[in-house]
Amino acid sequence: MAKITLRGNPVHTSGELPKTGSKAPDFKLTAKDLKDVSLSDYKGKKKLLNIVPSLDTPVCAISTKKFNEHAKAHADSVILIISADLPFAMGRFCGVEHLENVVPLSLMRDKKFAQDYGVLIQDGPMAGITARAVVVLDANDRVIYTQMVPEIANEPDYQAALQALGG
Secondary structure, eight states, X not given: OOEEEETTEEEEBSSOOOOXXXXXXXXXXXXXXXXXXXXXXXXXXXXXXXXXXXXXXXXXXXXXXXXXXXXXXXXTEEEEEEESSOHHHHHXXXXXXXXXXXXXXXXXXXXXXXXXXXXXXXXXXXXXXXXXXXXXXXXXSBEEEEEEOSBTTSOOOHHHXXXXXXX
């Protein structure tokens, strides 16, 4: 169980992020067209999983925009934005912000992803949604970088995440 904070107040997650070097847990998440997707849908690509509580918060919006900028010039990788938001809201946000280079995915049908990746918040006012984290996978779905952001209201370490992704 990871110990993080929300505006300085302790909260706990369902576990720990996958270990560097391990095979990433597969997942079933919902895309904006309401189709289920899994890791195999991105086979052969490097993947950055930007796990956020909700795109309807300033820090989540900022991180999505920053990763979208990177994705424009890196077709060999895919940036997955994963949150508890409904696919409709995620699609609307990406449309309004002109974010065409990231893939929004929702926990709408299943919280197993959040449990398997250790990011499901267990207590406090945000219990039931995800902590802020970044996981980078190589083209074979091996974990090559992780960051559980210690304070939910803070941005992730973009430089370290993007360097791990290879750009």
